[in-house]
Amino acid sequence: MGESNIIVVGAGIVGCATAAHLAKEGQDVLILEAGDFPNPTATSYGSGRIFRFAYHEGEKYFPLLERSRERWLTLDESTSENVFVTTGSLTVSQSDGDTFTGALETCRVHDIDHEVLDAETVNDRFPAYELPDEVSSGLST
Numbered sequence: 291m292g293e294s295n296i297i298v299v300g301a302g303i304v305g306c307a308t309a310a311h312l313a314k315e316g317q318d319v320l321i322l323e324a325g326d327f328p329n330p331t332a333t334s335y336g337s338g339r340i341f342r343f344a345y346h347e348g349e350k351y352f353p354l355l356e357r358s359r360e361r362w363l364t365l366d367e368s369t370s371e372n373v374f375v376t377t378g379s380l381t382v383s384q385s386d387g388d389t390f391t392g393a394l395e396t397c398r399v400h401d402i403d404h405e406v407l408d409a410e411t412v413n414d415r416f417p418a419y420e421l422p423d424e425v426s427s428g429l430s431t
C-alpha cells in the first residue's frame with residue numbers, strides 16, 4: 291500500500307463521501323474504520339434514509355439541501371444501483387407546532403410545491419394515518 295497523505299477516521303456515510311471526493315481530486319486517502327465495513331452499528335447503516343426540502347428546522351438550510359440533491363443525483367447516475375429515489379413528503383404536527391410552521395415557512399420562502407391538509411383529508415388520502423382534528427399537515431412534492 292502506498293503512503294496516504296490524508297486519513298479519514300470512520301467509514302460511515304460522511305467518512306466515505308469525504309474520502310471519495312478527496313480521491314477524485316487525486317489525493318491518496320486512507321479510511322480507518324473501527325468496526326466492520328459496512329458497519330451495522332454505524333448510524334448511516336441500513337437500506338434507506340430521507341432528506342426533505344420542507345425542512346422545518348429553518349429555511350436557511352435550503353441551499354445545503356439543494357447541494358445534497360445534486361450530489362445524490364450525480365452518485366445515482368454514476369452507478370448501476372438506484373441509490374436516490376424522489377418522493378413527496380408529509381410533515382405532520384399540531385397546527386401551531388414548530389414542525390408544521392417551520393416546514394410551511396420553508397415551502398413558502400423557497401417556492402416549493404406544497405399543499406396544506408387538514409387531519410380528515412390526510413386520513414382519507416393516506417389510510418395508514420388516523421390523525422386527530424387538531425393536527426395539520428403539509429404535503430410537499
Ligand SMILES: Cc1cc2nc3c(=O)[nH]c(=O)nc-3n(C[C@H](O)[C@H](O)[C@H](O)COP(=O)(O)OP(=O)(O)OC[C@H]3O[C@@H](n4cnc5c(N)ncnc54)[C@H](O)[C@@H]3O)c2cc1C
Nearest residue numbers: 300301302303304305322323324325329332333334339340
Ligand atoms: C435510526 C436512525 C435513523 C436516521 N434517519 C435519518 C434520516 O432519515 N435522514 C437523515 O438525514 N439522517 C438520519 N439519521 C441520522 C444520520 O443517519 C446520521 O446523521 C449519519 O448517518 C451520520 O453519518 P456519519 O458517517 O457521520 O456517522 P456513522 O454512519 O455513524 O459512521 C461513523 C463511523 O465511524 C466509525 N468510528 C467511530 N469512531 C471511530 C474511531 N475512533 N476509529 C475508527 N472508526 C471510528 C464508526 O464505527 C462508524 O462506522 C438517522 C440516524 C439513525 C440512528
